Amino acid sequence: MQTSAAPVLQLTDIEKIYQTKTIETVALHRINLTIGRGEFVSIMGPSGCGKSTLLSLMGLLDEPTHGTVAVDGRPVQSYSDKELAGLRNLKIGFVFQSYHLINDLAVLDNVELPLLYRPGLGSKERRQRALAALDKVGLSARTNHFPSQLSGGQRQRVAIARALAGAPEIILADEPTGNLDSVMGEEIMDLLLGLNREHGTTIVMVTHDEQQALKTQRLIRLFDGSQVG
Amino acid sequence: MIRHLFTLMWNRKRANGLLVLEILLAFVVLFGVSSLGVYLWRNYRAPLGFAYEQVWNVSLNPGGQPSRGEMLGSLQQIIQHLKATPGVAGVARSEGNTPFAFASNNGDLSAGEGARKRVCDVANYFDSSAELRAVMGLQMKAGRWFDRRDEAANSRAVVITEALRDALFAPGESPLGQVIQGPKDWKEVWKVVGVSGPYRTDGELAAPKPGVFLFVGPQDTTHALATLLVRVQPGSGAALEKKISDDIRANGPTWSSTITPLANQRRVQFKQVLTPPVIMGVVSVFLLINVALGLFGVLWLNISQRRGELGVRRAMGATAGAISGQVLGEILVLTTFGLALGLLVAMQFPLLGVLDVPTGVYLTAMGMAAAGLYLLAVGCALYPSRLAAGIQPAVALREE
Ligand SMILES: Nc1ncnc2c1ncn2[C@@H]1O[C@H](COP(=O)(O)OP(=O)(O)OP(=O)(O)O)[C@@H](O)[C@H]1O
Ligand SMILES: [Mg+2]
Secondary structure (H helix, E strand, C coil), X not given: CCHHHCCCEEEEEEEEEEECCCCEEEEEEEEEEXXXXXXXXEEECCCCCCHHHHHHHHCCCCCCCEEEEEECCEEHHHCCHHHHHHHHHHCEEEECCCCCCCCCCCHXXXXXXXXXXXXXXXXXXXXXXXXXXXXXXXCHHHCCCCHHHCCHHHHHHHHHHHHHHCCCCEEEEECCCCCCCHHHHHHHHXXXXXXXXXXXXEEEEECCCHHHHHHCCEEEEEECCEECC | CHHHHHHHHHHCHHHHHHHHXXXXXXXXXXXXXXXXXXXXXXXXXXXXXXXXXXXXXEEEECCCCCCHHHHHHHHHHHHHHHHHCCCEEEEEEECCCCCCCCCCCEEEEXXXXXXXXXXXXXXXXXXXXXXXXXXXXXXEEEEXXXXXXXXXXXXXXXXEEHHHHHHHCCCCCXXXXXXXXXXXXXXXXXXXXXXXXXXXXXXXXXXXXXXXXXXCCCCCCCCCCCEEEEEECCCCCHHHHHHHHHHHHHHCCCCXXXXXXXXXXXXXXXXXXXXXXXXXXXXXHHHHHHHHHHHHHHHHHHXXXXXXXXXXXXXXXXXXXXXXXXXXXXXXXXXXXXXXXXXXXXXXXXXXXXXXXXXXXXXXXXXXXXXXXXXXXXXXXXXXXXHHHCCCHHHHHHHC
């Protein structure tokens, strides 16, 4: 395929401005970024500098005010709603900073969610994949719990399992270890490193942990919406 | 996906219970209105069995207290006079239970003896002279109508309607020449000479009832029959009416009459009978609008409360169509639940037979109410589902 030569994600001249009635917030300014296939990139920066905003643009959850986001060399604007949904589903696994689990669904059903929107996948296979993903994050014993019955760290791991279940090409993780103790954090980090190494999964991870960032191939520093290193 | 929907809905059973209740209420209202509507429509569509145009009801009032003999004498004179009047095509005598008169004369009937006895609980009795068939344009189905032979017979000749025949006789069995039994205290022997079509004097909106015509001869003094049904030539109007009225008064100084075309009586009856159902219908429409607004409101609220969940689904790869499909799917499942409960309630009516309404009416009404319910539910869910489909994941997730 010709597209495989192109970078997985390419952000060109990105500007994101949040407009509210009273103020205009420039969340991202002049961002130019290329994420290559199989890269493991970490993003660091102080609170409010635009890390989550950047990640949601990469995850095709939001649109930039200016500039283009291209997936496999093709600008996102040229995709239809249906194609975008397909990309989010097949290509991208997203770990939200605040988990965003569905409270009315048990852990297992939550993890199955991305597979549900994948045509041609039987319920048995969905279940198996979800169980395997939960196993990887060490939550096999909590499959029938509801999110409200879990600790913050456990919820975070469910969110990670959900992103893993679809075996996506790209994992976008917003502080995936933010709520975990150091041992658990290490384990998740090893899990991500393993995925990157063995399956060539492209990973972009927001973190506040210098040690973790050092283990990744590239570090992007953001300050006040701009790239500083 | 369907199992997923059920799981989700089960986990949200408290909120969904309210919706099911609302839907159940809507069904009950729809079922009530449909039952009434179907009942009236079916009655309306059934043949009346007679021609009411150009027939006048002439109610005679002898005034004073003449003896039966005197009365019959005057009556015969009046009828003879009427028959000779230009513009009059026929005159028949009847009891007061003429078409659209809001009067009925009914009782039970039976045929056969012992184990083979069959009973009809309610049938209309029509005391009538031999002219009734021609004046009203009644249809004969078997046997014959009354004629001179019946005047001399020692049993009383009767003609039964098909509905009464079906109630009293086995299929294929001929009722002609058979004896039927009226109420016990009536000592007469009734012999069937013919089978006629219906004669629905209660009007188009009332349920068809079986009926029996009882012969009254011209010399019969036991049944005075002071109501006349007069067929007039087309185009007859006030002039003829006045002439008839004057002639009646001329026949006997105390005699008076009230003349009303059956078409007028029919209109009056129609309005009166239809007024309560129409009021009920209007009230029900308001009720349904309320229920629909409630449903719409709850669904809308539901969607705004679930923006987070729907945003997550969008982020996980659900298309806009999948989201609106989910919302519609959920409401359809809930509607089906509400419908199932509603049908359980509705089924009690034909099962218990509380009202004297044929089961077919209820079944049709159930079908109509079910269709109406789905229409209502989808109608109420359409806008909320589109709203849901328009949710932007980044925006919705930020709000959580
Ligand atoms: N929907 C919004 N409307 C207005 N302003 C917003 C919106 N979303 C984000 N912002 C602003 O954009 C800036 C960047 O926010 P963002 O969430 O990307 O920061 P962050 O780097 O992820 O912070 P943290 O480390 O605390 O998670 C912030 O100043 C924030 O107030
Ligand atoms: Mg953030």
